[in-house]
Amino acid sequence: MIELFDVSKQVPSGSETLTILHSLNLTIPDGQFVSIVGPSGSGKSTLLGLIAGLDAPTNGDIRIDGESIVSMNEDELARLRGKKIGFVFQSFHLIPSLTALENILVPLEIAGKADAIVRAQQLLEDVDLEARATHYPSQLSGGEQQRVAIARAFANDPSILLADEPTGNLDSYNGRHIIDLMVEIHQRRGATLLLVTHDHNLAERAERSISLSDGRVVRDKVRITSVPAEETDVAEVLQ
């Protein structure tokens, strides 16, 4: 479970302070598929980064499975990510000096998994890229690179998968394919999936859709399976 209590984020901007997120409260139960939407600069990526421990909030507390991550140091955060959190970026961020297979191997090796190579090959098969195992990122198309990134994100079987506009750099065909893949794995493994996106159609596929604007949650819509999507006021949810 992911819990945010009064989380805010401010950054210095010249001589002034810019508030990116205003006091935010949020609870995301295990296994939920949540989309986060909003215009550019609304704080979507910042929110994702805070949950992943890639950045620290200015105020408030963030808990992952009941454990506060705010007081953790860089190394503890890194270990937490290695164990529980997978991340997919808009610009893939594969390590250019490693082959596709090696990129997937890295998190397994960091975690010290004994069967790393077998698992990495399996993951590569899961994303249909076993034929590209020895190719370097520069030799792969954008869609292929993102599939490698997804395989890498799922390598350690994380309970949380965070995706920051994963289709932002892809054409619509490839974009759809990537989302299908993520949703499929999310369903198969029962991981929580947080997806930041501009694409409303994409957002509609999630069980829950959170809209951000100017660093505030302006809408939190939960669509319960088999029950038609229902709009809730932010105030109600918070209560």
Next chain:
Amino acid sequence: MNFVMRMARREIRSSWKRLLFFFVCIGVGVGSIVALRSTLQNANSALVSQARLLLGADVQIDSTRVLDEATRAAISQVAQSPLVTGRTDTVEMPTMARPNDASEEGALLIELKAVGPEFPLYGDFTLTDGRHFNSQILEEHGAIVGQGLLDRLNLRVGNEVKIGNVVFQIRGVMNTDPGGSTGFRLGPRVFIARSAIEDTGLTGFGSRARYRVLLSTHEGSLDSLVTQLRSSLTNNLINIRTYKQSEENINEQYTRSENYLSLVGLVILVLGGIGIANVTRVFIEQKKKAIAVLKCLGATSSKITAVYIAQVIALGLAGSVFGILLAKLALFGVESYFADSLPANMNHALRTGTVIQGLMLGVLISLLFSALPLLRIRHIRPNMLLRNDETARTRKFDLVRWMTALLVIAGLVVVFSWQAGSLRIGAFFLGGVAIAGALLQLASLGLVWLVKRTRQVHSFAVRHAINSLHRPGNQTRVILMAVGLGAFLVIAVQSLQRNLLLEIDPANRGNLPNMYLIDIQKDQKVGVENLIEEAIGERPELIPTVRARIAAINGREIDLGSGEMRGDRGRLGREYIVTYRHLLEENETIIAGKMWEPTPAADPEVSIAEDMRGLQGLDVGSTMTLDIVGRKLTARVTSVRRVDWRRSRTGFMILFRPNVLDDAPTMYVGGLDGPVDDQSRSRLQRLIVEQYPNVSIIDVAEVLQLVTRLLRSVSLAVTFIGGFVFFSGTLILIGSIAMSKYQRTYEAALLKTLGATRRIVLTTVLAEYGLLGLIAGLIGSAAAVALSYTMARFVFEIPWELAPLVVGGGIAGTVVLVVAVGVLASVPVLRRKPLGVLRAP
């Protein structure tokens, strides 16, 4: 650990090309240290194993005077004991040799060695015709000579040569020189029989003969023999030396030069280290994203740092192994080109100890210099993957960084001290390198700043080049440091050499004589003066000299064995040539006390040279007892003189007030402005020796030629090492340019897109590297001028003058080199089509 090793392997696989140059630098540094140390250690062990052969005996008893009856009896008594297995007596002296045939010209200073029938007690030496040396060859006035004598006097084996009053037949030419010390020699060596020496008439009064008794003993009895000799021979004028002492001396000398020379190798290694620090910094900068990704995937900072440390160790090790291969090659070179000037039987293999040392040094230097740049890994935050902005974090006091810096400095002190063989020299040298580096940096920053002020340049290319010196991630400082240091060393050595050569060039020495006459006896003085006046029309000034040893200072007898006097052994134990006069020479000034009046005094008075002041408390008012051929004379020091040795025709450490030494056994010496052309000078020398065979003549021109040759080969060696530094600098230059290649390719593509022709882009490149070369050359030559001036004035104490050709050539050479490397490295940049570059990720 698995992860660390695997990641390191993968990273090296993709980036080794970028790191190559810097580890070549490590290789060159390690190579020079391993080669130097191996060669010197090999030469050392060859010489040590030959120490007994060089001495020709186990023990040598040495005296500058004829051994008196008591001493001879004491030696004979010991020699007859079962301890001694062999004995031979020798007499050695410098003297003149001349062809016996009056129609042949020339006379030559030689080192005469008269040997007994048992010589040599150890070893064996051969003649050029293949015969083994045998004392029978010397019987009935035979001589074996060095090749130099034949060459210089135009003689052949079978010809006759006159030494003193005796004619010797040349019976052979020696191949190697047994029982000869290494080092400076005034003339070729000539062997004659011990029994013939008295006939020559050269051993009489005033001769500078050394009388030696050589003994051999059983294995293991050396110490008891020496103890017995020391207890029987209490005479202070006798020196007992064993081959073990020679071994120790050789060891000591070699270890010292080995340590000094390897410091030069260390400078090259440190230069490589600076390159490594730079490449690590840029490398980490380029790998920032990958590091952020790793952190995102759960890797801790220490794990990632370990990945890079593993790479540094692997490449440091690879560089060192490469260096060892280079050293192996260098040793091949030494064997093929320098074998003649190195000890015979010398081994030319790498020494295991130095190889291990080289490996350790390579890895250590790599680690020490990459430590600080690697700390940056801690500060790379994974959220840079989400946000591309990198807000500059406010710099807080970083304890880890400071601790690491201190550790690195401590590590360097350890490495330098280890290599120098002394903490003090190591720390001093490191300090010197650091200060030199800091000054170079400061100067380059200053010059770059100055250049920046001149932005109003009309030319686009030059303006752009100036901006390039400041572009983010620029390599300006590293290039200036590496190239500047290389240029500095090469130019400094060259200009110092020029000044030294100028100084010893007789053409620049004005009033100095070109010949010295020594060993003129009192009754020969007028004859010699007349002879020379007749020959060259000028009467020489002959100076009376007396040979003396210090027997006591302030009433305390000299005991060279005692602890407090051991440090002054050199100055206390030597023989002094003293003179007397009542006037100061032009090149002398009194710095303490008062010069005596020209009138005779009742009590003996002396004036000492500044260099002797403080010797066992010696100063104005002290007393000094001198032993003059057995007669003790105590004199009071009344003044201290400063002598400008460079301007002196003759110089004396001890000067007596006239009268006291009138009866002492006196010999005359004198400088002489003989004929300038070699042939007439040689004829004059022959004329003097023909009439006065005991007089020795030192031909200054010949000595100077010898010194010049020596100096040239020393400076060749230093230039070679300087060249090595320059080479390392060039490697760093190439590497630094390669590091910023991507950025420059991108920039060139943009410029082309904006309408710049290839010519403009090329001009920009030319201007940029021209500027860099110019600044590096200026800094290097300025530092070189400063160093050569300091060395000339304060170490060699010679006048200094600017060598504009060397300095100008040095600057021009640096510019050409940097521009050439820069342009060559930029060819691919110029060739690439802009679209491909701009599209690349």
